[in-house]
Structure formats: C-alpha cells, structure tokens
Amino acid sequence: MKKLVFSFFMLLILQVQAQNGVIRGVITDKQSEKTIEGAVITLLGNDGITAVSDEFGRFKLEQVPLGRQSIAIDATGYESSVLPELEVVSGKEVLTNIALTQTFNELSEVVIAAPNNKAKAINKMAAVSVRQFSPDEVNRYAGGRSDVARLASNFAGVSTADDSRNDIIVRGNSSTGLLWRLEGIPIPSPNHFSTLATTGSPVSALNPNVLANSDFLTSAFPAEYGNALGAVFDLGLRKGNSESYEYTVGVAAFPGAEALAEGPLGKNGGSFLVAARYGIVGSLGLAGTAAQPNYNDLTFNFDFGRSKLGRFSAFGILGNSNIDLLGRDVELSSDDLFATRDEDSFVESRFAVLGIKQQIELGERSFLKNVVSVSTSGNLFDQDRYFNLETPEEFKIRWTEADNTESRVTLSSLFNTKLSRKATIRAGALVEFFRLNSELSDREQQADTDNDQLPDFVNLIDIDGNYTVFQPYVQGQFRLTEKLLFNAGIHGQYFSLNEQTVVEPRFSASYSLNPKSNISYGYGLHHQNVAAPILFLNQYIDGVAFQSNRDLKLVRSQHHVLGYDYRFGKDWRLKVEVYYQDIDNAAVERVPTGYSSLTEGADFGFSIDKTNLVSNGTGYNRGMELTLEKFFSKGYNALITASTFESKYKGSDQVERDSPFNNGYILNVLAGKEFKIGKARKNVFAINTKFTTSGGRYYTPVDLQASIAQGYEVLDESAYYSEQYDAYLRLDLKFSFKFNSAKKKSSHQFYIDFQNITNNENVFTRDYNRVTQQVNQIDQIGFQPDFGYRFQF
Known part of the structure; x- marks a missing residue:
C-alpha cells in the first residue's frame, strides 16, 4: 500500500505541463x-x-x-x-x-x-471590529476541521469553548450572544447535534465549499444587525459556475464524504450549486466517544439569472444527526466526553433553512433586496438511568425526555440608495414569526413526593406558543472628507413576549492619518432576549405551573471600540483595538445568589431550576487585541493574534465575579508556506501550522458531600466561578498537496492534519461521577489526526 501511494504521488508530481x-x-x-x-x-x-x-x-x-x-x-x-x-x-x-x-x-x-484584503468588510457600513474571511482560509489553516466556527477562533478576541464543541466565545460574551445570518436573514444554529437556544455543537452543518467571502463582526455592529450581544457571523452562499459544469468529490475525517455539482441554469446568466456531505468520523474512531455519530447535510443555491422583476435565487441548508450514547460501551472511570456508565442517552437533531431572495434595481443608484425564508431546528433527547448497576437488582427508568422544535418565518426587506459619491443611505425592516413547541420532563434535582424512592418525573417546560421579533433600521455612510468616513444609524427592536420596544443608536468613524494608517471609533447599543429555555421554565405554586420568567427584559449592552490600523508593508498589516462593553438587565434570582443569565451557554443545556428571575444583573467586558497579519504573497502567509481581557458579572448578591468565559488571554500564531513542485512547477506542497494558548475557564467547584447525599451533582454555590482550569495549549501541523492534471480540467488535493501533536492534556471538565462517587477530571481530545482528499473536475 505504501509503495502504491508513493507511486501515485510521484506520477502526479512528474507531470511535464498542466492546463492553465x-x-x-x-x-x-x-x-x-x-x-x-x-x-x-x-x-x-x-x-x-x-x-x-x-x-x-x-x-x-x-x-x-x-x-x-x-x-x-x-x-x-x-x-x-x-x-x-x-x-x-x-x-x-x-x-x-x-x-x-x-x-x-x-x-x-x-x-x-x-x-x-480581509481587513475590509463586505458590509460597507462596518468600520470597526470586523474581519472578512474566505472559504480558502477554512480549508488552509491547520486544526480547522473544515469548520467556519473554528476558523473564527483564530481571530483576535475569539475562543472556541473546547476541542469537543465549536461554540464561539467573543470578548468574554457567552456563545448565546452570537447571531448567525445567511443571505441576509437570521438563522438557527447551523450545526449538527445542536440544542434549543445554543449556537454551537460538536459538528458544523456549514459546508465551506459553498460559502462566499463573508463577514465576522465582534462589536458595535452596524444598524442592520440586531438581537445579538456578542458577535455576528454574516454568511453568504457563492453562486455556481454560470458557463460550465464543474464537480467535486472528496472524503475527510470530520466533514465526511462529500459531493458537489455546479453549472449554468437557464439562458439569463443563472447557475446552480448543490453539495451534500455524510459524516464518517465515528467509523474512524475520532469522535471522542465510543458511540457512533451519524450526520449529513445538503446545501443548495439556485440563481435564476436576470429578469424584468429583478434577480431571483433560492437557497437552503438541511441537516440531520443522531447518536446513541450507551453506558455499556464506556468504562467505569471513563474519559468519554459525552457518555456516562450508568446512562443510556438517545439524541436526534435537525436543522433546515429555505429561502427565496429577490434583488431588483431601482434606477441607476438604488436597489431593493427582499428575502422570504422558513427555518426550523429541533432536537429529541431521551435518557434512561440505571440503578444498582451491575447487580442482580439492576433496573433502569426513564430519567429525561426533551422534545424541542423552533420554527420561524422571516421576512426581510432592504432598500439601498447611493445619493452621491459621498453619501449612501440604507433602510430596511426584518420581522421574524417564531413558533416554539418545547417539552422537558426530568427527574434531575427533583423531590420524591410519591415515596417510591425515586425522584419525581416533573414537567419543567411545556410550551406551544408564538412570538414575534420586529426590527426596523436606517443607516447611512458619509465621506465627510477624503480622509474621514462616518457611519450612523438607528436600530429598533420589538419583542412580543414581554411587549418591550427598544431604540438603539449606532455609529462609527474612520480617519486616515496617512495612506498607510487610520484610526477608528465605534459605539453601539445592543439588546437580546434571554434564552428561550430560561424564559419558558415552569415554576410550580400549589401544584399549578407558571412561566414566571416570560416578562424578563431584553438584556442590554453598550459597546465602545477604539482601533488603530497600520499597513507597514505591501502585504503586512498591524491592527490594535481596545474595547469596553457595559451590560445590564441580565436575569438574576430574587434572593441574593451568584447566578446570572450571562453565565449560560457553551453547553448542551441550560439551568433547569432558575425560576422567578428578575432583570437586575450587570456585567462588563473590557480588553485589548492585537492582530499582526502577513497576507499570502511570495509563497507564505502568517497571522498572530493576541488578546488580553477581563469579563466580570454581578448576580443578585452584588458580588463581582469572574465570568466562566473570562480566559484572561488568548494567543494564536499561524503560518503557512507553499512550495511549487514538479518539472512544470504547477503543483503545490504546503505546510501550515497553528499554535494556540489561552487562560483556563472559570468554573464552580462540586460540593462532593452534598452530591453524594443527593445522588446527583451539586455545585458549591457559595463559590460561583471561583476556580480556574489550567491554561489551554495546543499545536497543530498540516501537510497538503495539490496536483493539477496535465491533460484534463481536473485537480487533486490531499491533506493530513496532525492536531495537538504534543498530546497536551487540556481539561474538558471536572464533574461528579455518580458511579464512583468522586469528582473526576475528563480531558479533551489528545493527539488526533485529520485527513482529506478532494477531486475537482
């Protein structure tokens, strides 16, 4: 086999010439x-x-x-x-x-x-805290797993939750503060194995090979973005080839087996693009669990070309996933990331977005863009718990049942007009009609009122309802002088569940000190509703269920950003930003405790015992970020991002604490070098590496004695987020080959990515193990190879 593979590579490398x-x-x-x-x-x-x-x-x-x-x-x-x-x-x-x-x-x-370059946003109204990224970056960088969310972790101020999930933590904000957008509309979490109100998961459903260049915004967003506190991932789908048919087939460890087709559609410059993927990581034993994860997704974009009514397109993403986590498959003191010895868990999730977009020109300087979409995300979670494990008296009972479906119809309309070469106005409105069907019944942390020696099976969430989010906005860009650019806008938001209306001013300015450098400042007022699993929790009074959190206010955050950008060489860029975010109206308990809704997120679930909350919590995030980037030229590229920050919050006890997302610092060093190979020097061998380190997460320690007495994990609530995991450290190294055919319109690409090559033991969690009655540390995935092959023709 080794000789066969070597001979195949040498045959491709020794080609005399290749197509242009x-x-x-x-x-x-x-x-x-x-x-x-x-x-x-x-x-x-x-x-x-x-x-x-x-x-x-x-x-x-x-x-x-x-x-x-x-x-x-x-x-x-x-x-x-x-x-x-x-x-x-x-x-x-x-x-x-x-x-x-x-x-x-x-x-x-x-x-x-x-x-x-990537320093310039696609959205012309974004002047601060924005980074353009390309699909090429997703596939190029080491350790990325072809996941756009993991690509974002390379940017300043951003960290992913851990190796097992792709939640995006930006400047100390919870991952629930992230807004995903696709083709101009908000969408549910575009991930496999996602759960209600979360924004990340172990596996992405976004195929980078169908994405266009897109924007990632981390603070003081322009007025068209709303209902988000932490960041915006504004994604676009690329159009297919409108002149010729092209195909791609491939296989990789994490995205799985894939096939893509594109080509012309109709006679008016239209095109189609369709891509499908099927996960294989479980079969390779690289999933971090003994169970077999199954997932697949389909993405399409049909552009119907020019017409009298404008240009229409239809787009969509569909994803499905499931996994059975069986306790019998793991060891007693297991390092399995998701399975537990005394439980059987059955997980299913689904995700879909379907939309139609119209863009029509109105005169020489204006256009109108309309989007209508339907989306849905849902998950099923059933869990059985074993008692008297591995004894003659062993039995199991249903412990948890969850069935969540969130559906929405979204209407978006955007009008853009260029008044002159110095002024542009953009106005629009977005309305989302939500329907939420959610049920959660659980025995965890419940009393035994029927004296059967087991916790009661209590219904915690039971909702079949509707609510609306309406967001109008207007914004403008003004070139006041040749050096001074000013953006200003107003964003409005109405949340029907609590009938609250807010008005949010946004503005930014950028001034060119000279042809190589500029300074910028941005301010934005932003609001977001508390996560649905918290809003709809049942509180029982005299046996009657009340949803006592429905009227919680929108959480409010004010963003201030000051930046300096210096292009000191043809392909080099230095950027420094300092920021401050002031947060209030967070949900906290009525009695003095250290809980806050700002600590929720970056996990599969939310707190199930936080009812009768009030909107009195506060917090802040502040820090400084540095980006040093060498854009690709002369065969190499480099990226260094460094962040130092502080994320604090106060619960109802008014004690200032570290947020669980307060890593304190993040350092990323990435570099890549390409070498032309073969006699015709048309093929490429590339080496890419990535080094990452960051401070550990803060966590609340387990109260071991109380956990043993109760039979489930009890946290020491007198020490909320008082302890910190060890620092995170990881080094990845990726090798890739690209071979261009000498006679046919085709190319081959192959890569192998060695992740965490030092096999560093980064902490995943410290949890109470019911079977051993001990607090066990589970480490994240150690050394792990990733590989992929792609054939384009």
Whole structure:
C-alpha cells in the first residue's frame, strides 16, 4: 500500500505541463452594487492577459498560469484596486465578485489603492471590529476541521469553548450572544447535534465549499444587525459556475464524504450549486466517544439569472444527526466526553433553512433586496438511568425526555440608495414569526413526593406558543472628507413576549492619518432576549405551573471600540483595538445568589431550576487585541493574534465575579508556506501550522458531600466561578498537496492534519461521577489526526 501511494504521488508530481486556469467575476460599485462596465482587469506579472468588463460587469481572464495569482482592477472614476491571493487550479474556474469605491470627487487623482484584503468588510457600513474571511482560509489553516466556527477562533478576541464543541466565545460574551445570518436573514444554529437556544455543537452543518467571502463582526455592529450581544457571523452562499459544469468529490475525517455539482441554469446568466456531505468520523474512531455519530447535510443555491422583476435565487441548508450514547460501551472511570456508565442517552437533531431572495434595481443608484425564508431546528433527547448497576437488582427508568422544535418565518426587506459619491443611505425592516413547541420532563434535582424512592418525573417546560421579533433600521455612510468616513444609524427592536420596544443608536468613524494608517471609533447599543429555555421554565405554586420568567427584559449592552490600523508593508498589516462593553438587565434570582443569565451557554443545556428571575444583573467586558497579519504573497502567509481581557458579572448578591468565559488571554500564531513542485512547477506542497494558548475557564467547584447525599451533582454555590482550569495549549501541523492534471480540467488535493501533536492534556471538565462517587477530571481530545482528499473536475 505504501509503495502504491508513493507511486501515485510521484506520477502526479512528474507531470511535464498542466492546463492553465480561468478567472471570472463581476465588477460592481461598492455603495450602489450597480455593475460597472468598462473596468480593465489585468493579471499582474503576466503581460498581455487582460479583460474588460461588459454591460453586466462581467469579465473573464483566460490562459491564467496555475498557482497563486493577483489581479488589478481599474475603472474610470473609481479607486483602483488589487485582488491578491487567488488560487488558480486546473480543476475549477476561479469565480470572484469585486466591489470598487468611487473616488471622493471627480477631480481626484486615481492611484493604486491598498490590496483588497480581509481587513475590509463586505458590509460597507462596518468600520470597526470586523474581519472578512474566505472559504480558502477554512480549508488552509491547520486544526480547522473544515469548520467556519473554528476558523473564527483564530481571530483576535475569539475562543472556541473546547476541542469537543465549536461554540464561539467573543470578548468574554457567552456563545448565546452570537447571531448567525445567511443571505441576509437570521438563522438557527447551523450545526449538527445542536440544542434549543445554543449556537454551537460538536459538528458544523456549514459546508465551506459553498460559502462566499463573508463577514465576522465582534462589536458595535452596524444598524442592520440586531438581537445579538456578542458577535455576528454574516454568511453568504457563492453562486455556481454560470458557463460550465464543474464537480467535486472528496472524503475527510470530520466533514465526511462529500459531493458537489455546479453549472449554468437557464439562458439569463443563472447557475446552480448543490453539495451534500455524510459524516464518517465515528467509523474512524475520532469522535471522542465510543458511540457512533451519524450526520449529513445538503446545501443548495439556485440563481435564476436576470429578469424584468429583478434577480431571483433560492437557497437552503438541511441537516440531520443522531447518536446513541450507551453506558455499556464506556468504562467505569471513563474519559468519554459525552457518555456516562450508568446512562443510556438517545439524541436526534435537525436543522433546515429555505429561502427565496429577490434583488431588483431601482434606477441607476438604488436597489431593493427582499428575502422570504422558513427555518426550523429541533432536537429529541431521551435518557434512561440505571440503578444498582451491575447487580442482580439492576433496573433502569426513564430519567429525561426533551422534545424541542423552533420554527420561524422571516421576512426581510432592504432598500439601498447611493445619493452621491459621498453619501449612501440604507433602510430596511426584518420581522421574524417564531413558533416554539418545547417539552422537558426530568427527574434531575427533583423531590420524591410519591415515596417510591425515586425522584419525581416533573414537567419543567411545556410550551406551544408564538412570538414575534420586529426590527426596523436606517443607516447611512458619509465621506465627510477624503480622509474621514462616518457611519450612523438607528436600530429598533420589538419583542412580543414581554411587549418591550427598544431604540438603539449606532455609529462609527474612520480617519486616515496617512495612506498607510487610520484610526477608528465605534459605539453601539445592543439588546437580546434571554434564552428561550430560561424564559419558558415552569415554576410550580400549589401544584399549578407558571412561566414566571416570560416578562424578563431584553438584556442590554453598550459597546465602545477604539482601533488603530497600520499597513507597514505591501502585504503586512498591524491592527490594535481596545474595547469596553457595559451590560445590564441580565436575569438574576430574587434572593441574593451568584447566578446570572450571562453565565449560560457553551453547553448542551441550560439551568433547569432558575425560576422567578428578575432583570437586575450587570456585567462588563473590557480588553485589548492585537492582530499582526502577513497576507499570502511570495509563497507564505502568517497571522498572530493576541488578546488580553477581563469579563466580570454581578448576580443578585452584588458580588463581582469572574465570568466562566473570562480566559484572561488568548494567543494564536499561524503560518503557512507553499512550495511549487514538479518539472512544470504547477503543483503545490504546503505546510501550515497553528499554535494556540489561552487562560483556563472559570468554573464552580462540586460540593462532593452534598452530591453524594443527593445522588446527583451539586455545585458549591457559595463559590460561583471561583476556580480556574489550567491554561489551554495546543499545536497543530498540516501537510497538503495539490496536483493539477496535465491533460484534463481536473485537480487533486490531499491533506493530513496532525492536531495537538504534543498530546497536551487540556481539561474538558471536572464533574461528579455518580458511579464512583468522586469528582473526576475528563480531558479533551489528545493527539488526533485529520485527513482529506478532494477531486475537482
């Protein structure tokens, strides 16, 4: 087998020549999104390869040499731009959309601007705390598992919960403060094995191979984003190839087996894109549990091209997953991340988003974008508990039953008009109609009122209801001078459950000190409802159930951000940001305790005993972040992000405590190098590495004696989040090969990713083990290989 694999690689490496590639795309005005005719696109470093955009802004560069290429874009009346780092392969055309900024005035001298890079947001109204990312980054970086959420953990101020989940913790905020958006609309958590109101899980349902370049925002969001406190992941789906059919098949440890097809649709420049994946990680024994996880997802984007009523598209993602965690499959003192010796758990989850989008031009400078979507997410969780384990008296009973389905219909309308080359106005409204069917019955922490020597099976949540979230907004961008850019807006939010209406001002300003550096400041007032599992908890008074948390206020957070950006070289960038977030209206208990709703999240469930809460909790997050980035050029790239921060909160006892998300510091160092190989030097061997370290999470210790007496885990509530796990440390190393066919339009890609190569023992949790009656430490996944192969043709 080793000789066969070696011979296969050598055959590909020794190809004498390979096909050239194609770069195609559309040139648009950044403010109006109107296509630009007559733009000149030039392949840098290759004289004679140019193209001119047509009346629809389309261009096509042919006979492009394989490998990393850069293109320059020039158009009369617009700032010139350079788009670097385009990876040209023989198996797939490069499709890109390029937005140009109009010069400040008609007499401005057009000069070559800084390269279009990931420092610039796709959303033109975002000026602070925003990072553009590309699908190429998801697949390139070591340790990423083809997961866009794990990619975000490389950015300053961001940490994932642990190796077993992809929850995103931003600047000390709970992961529940994250807003997922797709094609301009909010969506449920796009993950397999997700549960109600959470935003992460062990496995992502997002396929990076169908995503377009997208924005990740971490503070002081523009006015069009709402009902989020921590961050916004604003995702877009790319369009398929509108001129030729292309296919991709592959297999990888974590995303699984995949197939993708794309090509032209209709006669008006339309296209289709369909991708499906099926998980195989359980079969490889890399899931972190003895059980077999099953998951699959399907993503599509149909663009129907130009018409008299505008451009229509239909898009969607569907995902399903299930796993049976059987206690018999694990050891007595198990290091299984999810299974327990005396329990059988049966988990199912589903996720779906379906939408139709219309964009129609209204005159030369305006457009209207409408989106209608339906989405649903749900999970089933049944758990049986064994008693008198492995004795003749052994028996089991149903311990927990949960059945949650959250469905929503979303309507979004956005109007954009470019008043002049110095002013753009955007206004719109978003309305979400939610329907929640949720049931939770549990014996955990319940009394034995029927004297059967077992905790009662109590209904904790029973809801079949509707509520509405309505969010209108207006915002504008104004180029006050050639150096000063100002964004301002107002976002409104109405939450029907408590009938609360809020108005949120947002603004940001960016000033260019010189051609290489600028400073920025942003402010935003943001609100978000308390998580649904807390809002709908039942409280029993004289045997009658009341949902005493329904009227909790929206949690409020004020964001302040000050930034400095310095481009000290052609491909180098240094960015520093300091921030402060002031939080109030968090849910806390009426009696003095250290509980706060700000501590919920980054787990599969929420507290089940926090009823009759009030909106009197406070907190704050503050810190400083540094990003040093070398964009890909001359065969290598590098990224260093460092964050130091503090996250504190107060419960109803008014004691200031560390938040569970207060890691204190995060350091990421990433680097990659590509080597051209083969006689024709058209193939690529790449090495990428990532080093990560951060402070440990704060946690509440277990009260061992009380846990033994009660028979379930009891935390020491006199010491809320008083202890901290050891620092997290991990080193990943990834090797990849890309081979371009000499005779056919096809390419092969292969990688192997060695994750946690030092086998560092990072703490996962310290929990009470009912079987051993001890507090056991379970470590996260140690050394683990990941691999993948992809064939494009």
